[in-house]
Amino acid sequence: MFVLSLIALAIASISAFVSLNAKEEVFKVAMACLAIVSVFLTLILAPWEIQLIVVAIPLAIAQGAAPKAIAKFNHRSTEKSMN
Secondary structure, eight states, X not given: OHHHHHHHHHHHHHHHXXXXXXXXXXXXXXXXXXXXXXXXXXXXXXXXXXXXXXXXXXXXXXXXXXXXXXXHHHHHHHHHHHO
């Protein structure tokens, strides 16, 4: 499974590179779609440890960023109400 995951990741990387450097729009869109499908296929075929990391990191970042964003929003709303 890990080898299949690496193959799908390689296909995604190559198709993303080709998509960024292509001249024709249709070819760019086709390569971008292939890259997206390959990334999802990579996530499906990846071992559960990697899947857990891929899910846990954005959740941890969001959890750490949420209190800062809420505090910033509250600070802005109190400034507007004072003016």
